[in-house]
Amino acid sequence: QKEVEQDPGPLSVPEGAIVSLNCTYSNSxxxxxxxxxxxxxxxxxxLMYTYSSGNKEDGRFTAQVDKSSKYISLFIRDSQPSDSATYLCAALGAGGYQKVTFGIGTKLQVIP
Amino acid sequence: DTAVSQTPKYLVTQMGNDKSIKCEQNLGHDTMYWYKQDSKKFLKIMFSYNNKELIINETVPNRFSPKSPDKAHLNLHINSLELGDSAVYFCASSRLTADNEQFFGPGTRLTVL
Structure with missing residues (x-):
């Protein structure tokens, strides 16, 4: 089992849609x-980072972390064709020399 | 004003050859990394250096040898290239802070024939 799991997609949405991208992780x-x-x-x-559980908003993007369920989400409001890309979630422990563990990435296509 | 640069961008070579990829960052960061992104797009860390000292060394064949002549440069030398080494190799750099924001280079696409 990978430490960070992510559905690779692809995910296709029409322009203007709300996009929800998700990951789960196993390392407490x-x-x-x-x-x-x-x-x-x-x-x-x-794109965004959050510390521990909670929400963080930046323009059209909102990141959410729920440590109790080990669930990470990214929401994109009013999606644009320029948002078409692969989105990788990643996680990092605290203290000392830590490595960033990436999910496999979800490929998103926003159709005009 | 390039932040993290890599050379070459593309590398096509025969099995058994030895090749090097160079990386330079002008961000003043003290930590640099090499990642491998395979055909399934999975990004996996290989090595990390902090102030020229090796701090992360994942399970990588010893045919791969990183070298950091100074904290702005981290090169990757690969001996006896194999078909399975074909991938995109990314260099990255960061400050050694808690959030570890990493800045990636454009990647080197290695194809072993």
């Missing part, structure tokens, strides 16, 4: 949770 030591966006043939770029 994870404290930091991130979403990276990767456009085709590019490197991943950090």
């Amino acid at each position: 030591a994870f404290q930091y949770f991130m979403w990276y966006r990767q456009y085709s043939r590019k490197g991943p770029e950090l």
Whole structure:
């Protein structure tokens, strides 16, 4: 079992839809949770990060973490064709030298 | 104003050859990483260096040898290339802070024939 599980998709939605992307994780030591966006043939770029449980909003993007159920979510409101990319969730433990563990990524296509 | 750069972008080579990939960051970060992204798009860490010292060394064949001449550079040398080494290799850098925000390079697409 991978430490961070994510449905690879692909997920196709019409422009303007609300998108929900989800991950589960198994390592209780994870404290930091991130979403990276990767456009085709590019490197991943950090979109959002949250510490422990809770919500974080940035424009059209909202990240949620529920540590009790080990569930990570990213919501995209009013999705745009430019949001078409692969979204990778990631998690990190606290303290010392920790490695970031990535999910496999969900490929999202927003259709105009 | 490139933040994390890698060379070459594409590398096509024969099995058994030795090749190197170079990485440089101009962000002033003290930690650098090499990741491998396979054909299924799974991104997996290989190595991490902090101030030229190896801090993460995942289960990687010893044909892969990272070298960090200074904290702005982290190169990856691969000996005796195999078909299974074909992948996209990403370099990344970060400050050694709790949230560990990593900045990725554009990737090097390695194809072993």
